[in-house]
Amino acid sequence: MTAGPNLFEQQARNRRLTVAWLALFILFFAWLGxxxxxxxxxxxxxxxxxxxxxxxxxxxxxVTAVAAVVAWVSWRKxxxxxxxSTGARELTAPQTLQEKQLVDVVEEMAIAAGLxxxxxxxxxxxxxxxxxxxxxxxSACIAVTTGLLAIVxxxxxxxxxxxxxxxxxxxxxxxxxxxxxxxxxxxxxxNGMGRFLGMGGGRGAGGLLGGRGKKGGEGxxxxxxxxxxxxxxxxxxxxxxxxxxxxxVSRDREYLADATGSELxxxxxxxxxxxxxxxxxxxxxxxxxxxxxxxxIADPLGKDVNLKDGRLADLLATHPPMAKRIVRLKGMAFQxxxxxxxxPSS
Amino acid sequence: xxxxxLLVVLVLLALWVVGAYNGLIALKNQTINAWKQIxxxxxxxxxxxxxxVNTVKGxxxxxxxxxxxxxxxxxxAMASGAGAGPGAGAGAGAGGVKETAAAEGALTGALAKLFxxxxxxxxxxxxxNVRDLQEELSSTENKIAFARQLYNDVATRYNxxxxxxxxxxxxxxxxxxxxxxxxxxxxxxxxxPAVDLSLKKPQG
Numbered sequence: 001m002t003a004g005p006n007l008f009e010q011q012a013r014n015r016r017l018t019v020a021w022l023a024l025f026i027l028f029f030a031w032l033g034x035x036x037x038x039x040x041x042x043x044x045x046x047x048x049x050x051x052x053x054x055x056x057x058x059x060x061x062x063v064t065a066v067a068a069v070v071a072w073v074s075w076r077k078x079x080x081x082x083x084x085s086t087g088a089r090e091l092t093a094p095q096t097l098q099e100k101q102l103v104d105v106v107e108e109m110a111i112a113a114g115l116x117x118x119x120x121x122x123x124x125x126x127x128x129x130x131x132x133x134x135x136x137x138x139s140a141c142i143a144v145t146t147g148l149l150a151i152v153x154x155x156x157x158x159x160x161x162x163x164x165x166x167x168x169x170x171x172x173x174x175x176x177x178x179x180x181x182x183x184x185x186x187x188x189x190x191n192g193m194g195r196f197l198g199m200g201g202g203r204g205a206g207g208l209l210g211g212r213g214k215k216g217g218e219g220x221x222x223x224x225x226x227x228x229x230x231x232x233x234x235x236x237x238x239x240x241x242x243x244x245x246x247x248x249v250s251r252d253r254e255y256l257a258d259a260t261g262s263e264l265x266x267x268x269x270x271x272x273x274x275x276x277x278x279x280x281x282x283x284x285x286x287x288x289x290x291x292x293x294x295x296x297i298a299d300p301l302g303k304d305v306n307l308k309d310g311r312l313a314d315l316l317a318t319h320p321p322m323a324k325r326i327v328r329l330k331g332m333a334f335q336x337x338x339x340x341x342x343x344p345s346s
Numbered sequence: 347x348x349x350x351x352l353l354v355v356l357v358l359l360a361l362w363v364v365g366a367y368n369g370l371i372a373l374k375n376q377t378i379n380a381w382k383q384i385x386x387x388x389x390x391x392x393x394x395x396x397x398x399v400n401t402v403k404g405x406x407x408x409x410x411x412x413x414x415x416x417x418x419x420x421x422x423a424m425a426s427g428a429g430a431g432p433g434a435g436a437g438a439g440a441g442g443v444k445e446t447a448a449a450e451g452a453l454t455g456a457l458a459k460l461f462x463x464x465x466x467x468x469x470x471x472x473x474x475n476v477r478d479l480q481e482e483l484s485s486t487e488n489k490i491a492f493a494r495q496l497y498n499d500v501a502t503r504y505n506x507x508x509x510x511x512x513x514x515x516x517x518x519x520x521x522x523x524x525x526x527x528x529x530x531x532x533x534x535x536x537x538x539p540a541v542d543l544s545l546k547k548p549q550g
Contacts, residue, residue: 101485111493
């Protein structure tokens with residue numbers, strides 16, 4: 001198996017990406033916060049002679065404080081909130097054979113991955129789907145819908161759980177939780193500041209920016225206006241940009257989780273047939289919201305995107321096209337058969 | 347100047363020795379731990395078997411041989427499994443892995459045969475109790491297989507590390523020994539498909 005080094009490469013890549021994303025978001029926050037201050041400072045400098053009256057970077061400090069608190073809370077509570085929003089219930093005492101199988105299969109995959117057993121959740125929803133969440137292996141949770149339990153065989157369930165376990169082992173869950181926390185902060189900030197500007201805050205700033213100031217201050221006033229307009233544009237576009245960035249990170253992970261999951265079960269064919277079943281049995285989901293979509297094994301929202309393979313579909317989908325994933329898995333299964341000398345010779 | 351350079355080289359060398367040594371020790375402990383994981387599952391299987399045998403005994407009077415084979419294989423496996431180790435721990439017997447693997451492989455074969463025979467008894471198949479037991483046993487079988495898979499992966503990494511240059515230079519210092527892999531015995535391997543073939547014959 002050649003997936004061994006790939007796994008560690010992916011873990012290292014995820015660690016690097018985690019740091020890079022943190023840095024990127026900090027820069028973004030700094031711009032959102034202190035950029036506004038900068039615009040106001042330039043404006044104030046354009047209006048007054050001598051010492052500039054705008055000294056304390058109020059917006060920057062407030063934004064930084066709010067962002068830190070919101071990000072920290074959603075980092076700690078994020079996984080639980082995701083589970084809560086889908087109405088998942090923890091499976092502690094399995095009753096039916098199906099539930100017992102689910103718990104057994106999760107235990108089996110935890111052993112195969114050499115990880116502590118994650119907590120198991122069931123979501124009462126007819127749409128077959130599954131996702132993993134958490135900050136690390138110790139706090140990981142795996143949730144499965146009843147729709148999935150109803151249609152897959154034991155082997156296929158094992159393959160799906162292995163895919164989710166791969167997300168846990170590759171540290172994808174950590175990166176996803178972090179990104180979800182950061183994206184959430186941007187949405188909160190963007191909404192909050194938009195409201196602040198809509199109310200009195202904007203008028204004050206507008207007065208400062210628009211009024212005629214001292215002689216020679218026009219250049220500064222123009223600079224302030226440019227910075228301010230840029231700042232407003234970022235503020236408005238921030239939620240969309242951050243969402244697209246988050247999606248781009250989540251997509252290429254699916255292929256690797258498919259591969260790592262097959263490495264755990266040594267049975268790529270089972271995952272291929274599970275994905276085929278998931279695709280054909282799709283049902284409208286009510287419990288999995290947009291907030292959890294990027295975590296799922298199959299995209300619960302834009303299912304029709306799975307059928308297309310264009311630029312726009314690639315940009316907006318949280319998952320690679322299902323057909324591509326199935327083809328890759330079948331290729332792996334064929335290679336395995338060939339290695340075992342059982343492949344049909346054609 | 348020359349002495350400073352020498353000092354730097356020596357410090358770097360010492361750091362490398364410490365790193366390589368610790369890496370080997372970490373892998374050794376992972377190997378031992380992976381072995382323990384197999385052990386836990388094997389014990390679980392040994393505990394479950396009397397339960398299964400007692401439950402199906404009444405309905406399967408004509409299959410005494412199959413049942414007896416399972417019971418015998420279990421006691422043999424329990425005897426050989428006691429005190430076995432991967433040979434990774436200092437001074438552990440090196441024959442442990444092979445013996446345990448052989449005995450447990452035989453037990454796996456005997457159990458597989460029993461499951462196939464049980465398919466012929468519809469009242470057994472429909473019993474909730476038997477179904478639960480069967481799920482538990484087949485899950486344990488899977489866990490044994492996956493624990494073995496993990497053990498073999500970790501042990502291979504450990505073995506590769508201690509043989510590769512330049513880590514092999516500190517292998518003696520870390521008391522690293524080659525950990526034996528858990529190979530599936532040829533006998534057991536041949537037995538299980540033999541049962542499968544008899545069932546799928548019509549395809550020819």
